[in-house]
Amino acid sequence: MGEMTMRDALNAALKEEMERDDSVIVMGEDVSGGAGGTSGKRDAAGGIFGVTKGLLPQFGEDRVIDTPISESAIVGLANGAALAGMRPVAELMFADFVGVSFDQIFNQMAKFRYMFGGKAKTPVVLRMAMGAGMNAAAQHSQTIYPILSSVPGLKVCVPSSPADAKGMLKQAIRDDDPVVFFEHKALYARKGPVPDGDIVVPFGEAALLREGRDVTVVAIARMVQFAAKAVDKLAEEGITCDLIDMRTTSPIDEETILESLSQTGRLVVVDESNPICSIASEIAGLAASEGYHDLMAPVQKVTAPHTPVPFARELERMYVPGPANIEAAIRSVLENE
Amino acid sequence: MQQNPDQIRRSYRQMRLIREFEERLHIENPKGEIAGFTHLYSGQEAIAVGVCENLREHDYIISTHRGHGHCLARGCDPKGMMHEIYGRADGLCKGRGGSMHIADLTKGMLGANGIVGAGQPIAVGAAVACKARGDGSISVSFTGDGASNQGTVFEAMNMAVVLKLPKLFVLEDNGYSEHTGSSYGIGGDLKTRTEGFGIPVWEADGFDYFSVYEAAEKAVAHCRAGEGPSAVLATATRYFGHFEGDPQHYRHKDEVANFRETVDALKQVREKVTEAGILSSGELDEIDAEVLSLIDDCVESARTGPAPGADIMMSDVYIEY
Numbered sequence: 001m002g003e004m005t006m007r008d009a010l011n012a013a014l015k016e017e018m019e020r021d022d023s024v025i026v027m028g029e030d031v032s033g034g035a036g037g038t039s040g041k042r043d044a045a046g047g048i049f050g051v052t053k054g055l056l057p058q059f060g061e062d063r064v065i066d067t068p069i070s071e072s073a074i075v076g077l078a079n080g081a082a083l084a085g086m087r088p089v090a091e092l093m094f095a096d097f098v099g100v101s102f103d104q105i106f107n108q109m110a111k112f113r114y115m116f117g118g119k120a121k122t123p124v125v126l127r128m129a130m131g132a133g134m135n136a137a138a139q140h141s142q143t144i145y146p147i148l149s150s151v152p153g154l155k156v157c158v159p160s161s162p163a164d165a166k167g168m169l170k171q172a173i174r175d176d177d178p179v180v181f182f183e184h185k186a187l188y189a190r191k192g193p194v195p196d197g198d199i200v201v202p203f204g205e206a207a208l209l210r211e212g213r214d215v216t217v218v219a220i221a222r223m224v225q226f227a228a229k230a231v232d233k234l235a236e237e238g239i240t241c242d243l244i245d246m247r248t249t250s251p252i253d254e255e256t257i258l259e260s261l262s263q264t265g266r267l268v269v270v271d272e273s274n275p276i277c278s279i280a281s282e283i284a285g286l287a288a289s290e291g292y293h294d295l296m297a298p299v300q301k302v303t304a305p306h307t308p309v310p311f312a313r314e315l316e317r318m319y320v321p322g323p324a325n326i327e328a329a330i331r332s333v334l335e336n337e
Numbered sequence: 338m339q340q341n342p343d344q345i346r347r348s349y350r351q352m353r354l355i356r357e358f359e360e361r362l363h364i365e366n367p368k369g370e371i372a373g374f375t376h377l378y379s380g381q382e383a384i385a386v387g388v389c390e391n392l393r394e395h396d397y398i399i400s401t402h403r404g405h406g407h408c409l410a411r412g413c414d415p416k417g418m419m420h421e422i423y424g425r426a427d428g429l430c431k432g433r434g435g436s437m438h439i440a441d442l443t444k445g446m447l448g449a450n451g452i453v454g455a456g457q458p459i460a461v462g463a464a465v466a467c468k469a470r471g472d473g474s475i476s477v478s479f480t481g482d483g484a485s486n487q488g489t490v491f492e493a494m495n496m497a498v499v500l501k502l503p504k505l506f507v508l509e510d511n512g513y514s515e516h517t518g519s520s521y522g523i524g525g526d527l528k529t530r531t532e533g534f535g536i537p538v539w540e541a542d543g544f545d546y547f548s549v550y551e552a553a554e555k556a557v558a559h560c561r562a563g564e565g566p567s568a569v570l571a572t573a574t575r576y577f578g579h580f581e582g583d584p585q586h587y588r589h590k591d592e593v594a595n596f597r598e599t600v601d602a603l604k605q606v607r608e609k610v611t612e613a614g615i616l617s618s619g620e621l622d623e624i625d626a627e628v629l630s631l632i633d634d635c636v637e638s639a640r641t642g643p644a645p646g647a648d649i650m651m652s653d654v655y656i657e658y
Contacts, residue, residue, distance in 0.1 A: 029515060036518020037587030044586035045516040068486035068522035069453050069514055100452060100487070135372030135424070137435045139451030307654050311435030312424030313372045314644045 001195050007188040009162035010051045010127075013169035014089065016198070018059050021087060024173055027065040028074055028091030028127075032056035035066050048093050049129055049188050071097045075104035078124045083112065087123045087173055094140050095130035095182060098148070109178040110153035121176040125169070131222055131272060132309050132320045133186035141309035141316075143221070143272045146279050148180045149250040155179045155203055156250040160224035162192040164247055167201030174200070184222045204251035208260070212240025215330050216260040218283055219270040220246050223302075223321060227270050230326035241330060249279050257283060258291050265296035266333040270326055275303040300329040338547045342615050348390050348546060349606050349616075350624045352382040355406045356603055357632045358415060359577075362405075362422065365636060366581040372424055375436045378406030380576035380593075383602035384509050385410035387541070387549025388477060388569065391557045395474040397445045397463040399456035402437050403575070404449025407479050413441045419635035425642030432645040433653075454487025456480070457506070461493045464502035464566075475503040475560040483514030485530075486522055494534045497566035504566040505556055506531065509543065511575045516587050531568045543573030544600040547609065573602070 004012070018024045031052040033045025046053025056064040067074050071092060078090035092098060098105060105126065112120040132141040149156045155177050159165040165183065172179035209224065210231050219227035224245045231241045242260040246252065261267055267287050271280035280301040287299050302321045310319055339345055359379040366375055378385065381403075389398065389410035400407035408418055413429065421428030422436045429439055440448035447463060450456045460478035467474040480490055485508060497504040508531065514522045528538045537559060539552035549571050556567040574596050578585045610616045 030517055033516035034518075034587040036521030037513070037516075038518070038589035038592050039587055040589075041586050048515075066517055066521070069483045070486045070488065072488050097452070100454070100489075134374075135435065136374055137438055137451065138433075139437070140374065305651065307650060308433075310433045310645075310650050311373060311430075311438070312432035312645050314424070314646070315432060315650045316372075318647055318650055 001193050003191045004162050004194050005189050005191050006159070006162040006165045006183070007050055009166035009194050010169055010183065011053060013166045014052065014055060015058070017170055017173045018055065018063065023085060024087045024089065025063045025065065025081065026052055026055055026089045026091070027067055027077060029067055029069055029093055031091055032064050032066050047091060049185070051127070051183070052091065071100035072104055075101040075109070075126065078126065079104055079109045079122060082122045082124045083120060089125040089127060089173060092126060092128040095128040095144050096139050096142050098128065098144060105148070105154070105180070106151045110151045113177070114153060122178045123176045124178045125172045125181055126178070127181045127183060129185045130182045131184040131186055132316050133222070135311055135313055135316055137311040138308035143182070145180070145182050145220070145249050146273050146277055149279065150277070153178065154250060155248065157181045157203070157248050158221040159183070159247060160187065160221050160245050162190070163194045163199065164201055164207070166194055167199040168247065170198070171200045171202060175203070182221065186222050201247065203248045204253050206247055206253035206256040207245040208242060208256065209245050210241060210243035212242050212264070214239050214264055215241045215266040215268060215333055216244065216257065216264045217241045217268045217270065217326070217330065218244045218246060218257055220249065220279060221272065223270040223272050226321065226323045227326050229323040230330060233323070233327060234330060239330065239334065246279070252282065254286055254290065257286065261287060261291045262294045265294050267291070267295070267299045268302060268326065268329045268333060269299065270302045270321060272304055272320060274306050275301060276306060278303055297333040297335070300333050302326050302329045338609065338613070339550060340615060344390070345610055345615055346620070346624065348386050348550070349610070349621060350628060351386045351390070351410055352546065352603055352606065353625055353628045354415060354631070355382045355385065355409045357628050358405060358409060361632050361636060363577055363581065370640060371422060373435045373437070375422070375581040376403040376579065377575065377577040377581065378403050380596065380602070381509060381511055381543060381573045382406060383546040383549050384507065384543045384571045384573060385479070387546050388507050388553045390550060391553045392477065393474065395445065395472055397447055397460065397467070397474070397476040399447040399460040399463070399478045400449045401456065401479055401481055401484065402449060402451055402453065403481065404437070404439055408439050408441070408446055408449065411446045412444050413439065413446055415631065416635045416638060419639040420642045423639040423642060424645070425639060426645040426649055427642055431649050433649065454480070454484040454489040457490045457493035458496070461497050461502060461504055464497060464504035465500065467503050473561050475505055475557060477505040477507060479507045479509060481514070482508070482510040482512070482519035482523060482527065485527055486514070494531065494536060494566070498534050498536060501565040503560040503563070505560050506536065506566065506568040508568060508570045510570070510572045513575065513579065513587070515579045516583070518587065528570050531570070536566050536568050538568045538570050541569055541571040543571035544602050544605060546602060546606050
């Protein structure tokens with residue numbers, strides 16, 4: 001077991017899967033970089049966040065494909081390559097650029113298998129960086145996993161730790177369904193323990209990170225880190241919580257959430273996305289329908305407000321839910337105790 | 338070459354304003370007071386100014402993520418822009434947009450844009466409005482070599498031709514599409530591609546203000562005459578990275594210094610107009626000094642500008658909801 005950043009864990013997953021399977025190819029803008037530049041250096045970027053660094057020198061241009069800025073064609077390329085037997089890992093840089101390529105994602109890759117009578121498989125992984133935290137404003141900061149999680153046919157990953165990032169990316173590459181893989185920008189440089197060897201994290205299995213009696217706290221991606229802070233702080237006062245990291249928002253591990261809720265009777269869901277049609281709404285809905293008889297307090301949703309992501313530091317800080325908001329929500333579901 | 342000293346004085350000042358605005362941001366950026374991504378336009382000043390000096394009050398422009406130069410050339414207030422870049426409540430977009438999203442609709446400036454290739458169809462829409470008004474106004478999009486590979490740009494070109502719109506496509510090849518040379522990413526060439534849609538292309542040296550001005554003059558006249566869309570293709574370079582902080586491994590270390598030394602847009606204007614006796618070196622020095630002092634004021638004022646609060650975050654999502 002070694003310590004590594006999420007960036008390095010993702011890089012290792014890509015490298016190991018490319019070594020393991022020749023049909024795995026990587027494509028996107030500047031996944032290597034430097035082609036046509038005056039320095040003559042390739043691998044000049046290694047991806048805008050450095051996740052694909054070193055792949056071109058090891059695997060060559062046929063398997064590490066720098067593309068022009070053409071997001072719609074990048075996803076289309078991955079779709080076609082997948083239908084023709086490859087396992088493409090396409091990078092969209094920023095999750096917001098899904099907007100440019102949405103047809104290829106939700107009308108094409110998500111539907112091939114179903115529409116074609118179950119005869120097609122589309123083992124595409126679509127990697128993208130999401131989330132606020134860099135003051136990158138409204139078109140470079142969104143967490144759009146709720147939108148993609150609502151599309152039948154897509155699997156959606158939202159890892160919160162380096163170990164999960166590695167294990168889930170490996171599973172995504174091996175998976176025969178299209179997988180949208182969200183990497184939170186604010187987590188790339190965070191270190192965590194990563195087990196040695198070939199780790200694979202199956203989809204639809206949430207992780208129980210803290211065990212407690214009083215409240216079930218469900219969180220996603222960067223929000224897991226903030227929820228852990230709030231939960232640990234309250235534990236010092238004797239308020240203990242189950243902390244559940246969803247890990248995938250499609251499929252959703254309903255069983256783990258409902259099982260925890262049956263023990264605590266109180267639920268807080270933390271989601272960095274906008275509140276309407278969010279994963280927080282989905283989990284609250286799950287509790288209302290399947291967990292109704294266990295509920296001892298109204299479900300609290302902790303989300304961003306219903307606004308685009310603002311630019312200024314002061315505004316972005318207000319926009320992103322933080323440990324204090326989560327702590328307040330946990331306290332509020334305990335109020336009627 | 339233009340001869341009118343007032344016009345040249347204005348153009349030179351606009352170019353100097355862009356240069357000093359950007360060079361100053363390059364100095365201020367590492368100090369940590371400016372948040373987010375900043376993409377600088379230094380090196381390409383002649384293109385924005387050469388085009389915008391041909392525009393009238395009711396024309397429109399739309400820009401890119403590298404938008405400061407286009408905004409300034411179109412007459413956006415430098416202080417309001419600087420406040421926006423510093424994320425201030427009194428910035429041009431109330432601190433909600435930042436460097437990548439500066440817009441001023443009162444100036445016909447339809448926004449910088451964080452999505453590569455998104456502006457072109459929007460500018461085609463503005464051209465529909467221009468044509469409907471019938472006042473001879475036109476709409477201009479600025480498109481980098483990188484963006485020129487987006488399907489939206491092809492669709493916009495075709496649409497503008499089909500609808501015979503007063504739409505000017507300004508294609509700026511600065512040599513790099515983010516961290517990749519433009520020669521790698523562009524199949525064929527930008528001129529032939531554009532001409533393939535039936536759009537006439539005027540080529541210009543993007544380091545030479547007069548070259549761009551003259552090309553744009555013809556291309557703008559074509560649009561205003563109701564002949565349909567036209568294009569200007571100008572080649573230059575960006576003096577800084579894709580974004581501030583970009584280590585630029587893709588670039589030869591002497592590349593920018595060579596451009597600055599040999600073909601710099603401001604040096605060229607200075608040499609040409611002083612040699613032709615249109616303006617004196619002293620007059621140009623005065624402009625430089627005035628602009629430097631203006632930029633000092635902008636930065637000083639932006640650094641201490643008011644922070645936006647929750648009211649600003651929560652407003653303007655809708656007009657009414």
